[in-house]
Amino acid sequence: MAWSVGRVSSFQFNLTNRQNISQASIALQQAGQEVATGRRADIFADLGPAAAGALKLRAREDETQTYLMANELLGNKLSAMLTSIEAIRDQVQDVLEVALSNASSPANGAFVLQSQARAAMESVISTLNVKYNGEHLFAGTQSDNAPMMRWDEANPVTGLSPEDVAAGIAAAGLTDPASATGMAAEFDLVFSSSDAVNPDRNYEQTHYLGTPLTDGAGDPNNRVRARLSPGQELEYGVQANDPGIRDIIKGLSMLISTDVSTIEDETTYQEWMSHVIDALSSGQEGALDASTRIGFNQQVVETSIQRLGDLSVVHLTQIAAYESVDPYEAATRMTNLQTQLQASYEVAARLSSLSILSVL
Template sequence: MVWNVASTSSYQFNLFSRQNVQRTSLELQRAGQEVSTGRKADIYADLGPRSTSVMRLRASEADNQTFMQSNDVLGNKLQAMLTTIDSARDRLQGVLQTAIANVATPQNGAAVLQDQAKSALESVISTLNTSFNGDHLFAGLQSDTPPLVRWSEINATTGLSPEDAMTSIFGGGPVDAASATAIADQIDQAFASNDTGNPARNYEATFYNGSPELDGGGQPTKQVNAWVNNGQEVVYGARANDEPFREAIKGLAMLAVTDVSQMDEAAYSTWMNRVVDALSSAQEGMLGVSARVGFNQQVVETTQSQLTDLSLVRRTQISDYESVDPYEAITRMQSLETQLQASYQVSSRLSGLSILNFLR
């Protein structure tokens, strides 16, 4: 019978011991990391094929967070729009009340209507020129430019101010009901941007600098929109050339261009009725715009709530994949500490052994 006796040199034994200590140290470091973070140190190695699910969940959650951040900004933007419209309506209401009180005859403050209208006009224009994060809210897609030109400010494109355009149409003013109707009709054409005789007087030429209502082919231009979720779009734009805002500027401009208290009686009645119609239509229309903005706010808030709930579910799923059992991790770390201490003790004892100790 042949006996094979395997022998291990001291060098090999020391090498094996060092490798064991190194391996145990790395495992202890990994266990310590898992205890401190609560997550697997090498997620994809631990999960194997299931790591694909984690990658998909993380990608979906990243998209989710992007939508949530943009929706926060959009919600604040919509609130700014709503506040702006309500402020313009309040300013318009004061002029409308005075105009209604004087619609038949100039008796209750008609003499100050011109100054009141000019003040309201400046306020409404300034309000509708409001910007949010550098974007003018009522300029449509051309949000880098204030949409409205101030009453006495020259529009660089036409060389006219809104006051110049209105004065050109108003001329010497109406002398009777028929001429008041004719002038008011010309103003209606200009504010509908249909003044073919002098296009420079049109609303979208001198008064307004934002996105036009129609493109070159006569089709409605695109409104401002935002994606609030995958496959969910919100069209929320409101422009200063929308009919309610045009009617507001028109009604105020008809009062600002002249002292109505000095008009002929028949012309005055016709003129003031057209003014009241324009301002009343503006008030009603702006209320409708506010309702639309408020509805969009509700859509964004509902979507944001859904995204928040979905984010919670996804983060829980990700945590289920990536988290470690803290008790198991601590137990494993303590076991590795004990193992490493034993390895150190063995190495220390072996390093003290020498054949010379037995040859004395």
Template sequence: MSWNIGRVSSLQFNLLNRSFVSSATKALATAGEELSTGFKSDIYRSLGASAATLTSLRASFENTEAYMTANKTLDGKLEAMLTSVDAARTSADSVLQTAIVNSSRPTSGVSELRNEARAALESIIATLNISYNGDYLFSGVNSDQEPLTRWSDVNEATGTSPSQVLADIVGSGPASAGEAEDMLAQIDAVFASTSGETAQSFEGTFYRGAPALAKDGAPAPRVTARIGEGQALDYGVQANDQGIRDVIKGLAMLASVDVGAIEDEGAYAIWMGAASAALSNGVEGMLEISAGIGFNQQVAENAQTRLTDLALVQKTQISDYESVDPYEASTRVKNLEYQLDASYSVTAKLSQLSLLNYL
């Protein structure tokens, strides 16, 4: 009978042991990293075919985050718009109250009505010329343009100012009921939505934003925001909307004429009645605008809530793919530490052996 005894040289053993120590040390470092971070060190390699699913999930999550960021900006814009419209309406309502008191005949406050209207007009124009992140909020899709021309400033496009447009019509004011009616007809034409962009028109000299009507007469496109996948919100309020237009019309009538100097009772009544009506319609219209903005805020808030919930679900799904089980990672670390300890122990014992131990 013969025996075959396999032998492994000490050199070969040392080389094998060194290779094992190297790979085990690397594996221990990886396991330690995963244990400390809670994430797989090489996510896509560990997932294999499921990596495509993770890629899709991440793309969806980034899309959701983009909508959430955009909606935060939209919320800021809507809040700024609401604050501006409410402030403008308050200024207009203050002048309206004075105008109503003086509607049938002039009282002691009529001497200040022109200055009050002029101050309110300047304040409202400044308020509605607000910008947010570089966009003028009341210019519609032409958000790079300041929407309203200041009362005495010349509009470079038409070469005239709003105050001059009214002055060309009213001069020193109506001297009779007939003159008052004629002047009002001309002013109505200036502030009509179909007046075009001529020098003697609201959208030519007073307003510089996006027009109310397209060339074919249909309503022009409004500012729109995408607040979610497949969900858009038309939220644009423009300074040429009817409510704002009526307020500016009423204030312009009172700012361009010293109504206390109108001697003809018929002319006075017609002028003050038309100015008060324009202001009243404008204040009511701006209240409707505020309500519309508030509704849009609620829609945007609901969309943001849905996105927040969706983002939480998506993050949980992504975590399921990318995260490691802390107990499993801890077990791997301990096993690798035991294996390395054993390897180091064997190596230490081998290093102490010599031929003298057998002699």
């Protein structure tokens, strides 16, 4: 009778035991990672084809977080715009109040109107040239450049400064009510950018350097837009060539160009002051409307942020359903692997201590 005895060399046994120890060590490391993080160490191995769902959710969550960051930045930008517009309204209101108190006659400090208007003009222009996060807030889509020329600074294209334009209009002087009406009409022509005879004087040629309201064909230019979420865009912002802002600049220019306290004829004075007050009042109404629109846009952005935050919670909950592990099962598995690894180490230690010399 033939007997077949399987033999395993001590080298082969040691090699197999070493492989078992290596595999158990890797498994123990993964189990420890899962206990520490609460997530699967290898979702592809654990979930198989279902791991694609987790990856898609991760991509959607990354997109949601990108939109959230963009919306928060936009919200801060709108806050800066609103603060600037309110500052402009405050600066102009002081001038308007003095103008109203001197509407009939220059009896209540009209001599300060010219200097007060000049100070307000400098402040308004500085505010309109404000930057946020590297962009000029009131330049429209051409946000790389400051939108407004300084009062006494010559435009490099036209060679004129806003002060030159106003001085040219006021050069004829105010001698009677008709001259006051004519001069006011000339200011209207310039600030509506409708002067075809001398277009260099126009507001959008000399005063303003941002995005024009219309293109060469007379069609409205695009306003600044932001994408709040997939499929939702918001047109927002105020430009320094919007009608309300232009009326403010026009009213201040009219006061700077002429010292109203020197107008001798009372009727002429009243006619001129009525045009100044109309321009400043219209500008204040336009600025208030701009503040209202900015406030509405802020509400839209806040609603978008809340909605994206809720969507993020849903994504994270679904991701957790794919990727999370049972902490008790992971801890038990880690304990079992520790026991297994300890036993393997003990076997390896005993085998290494065996020697033929101890038998002889």
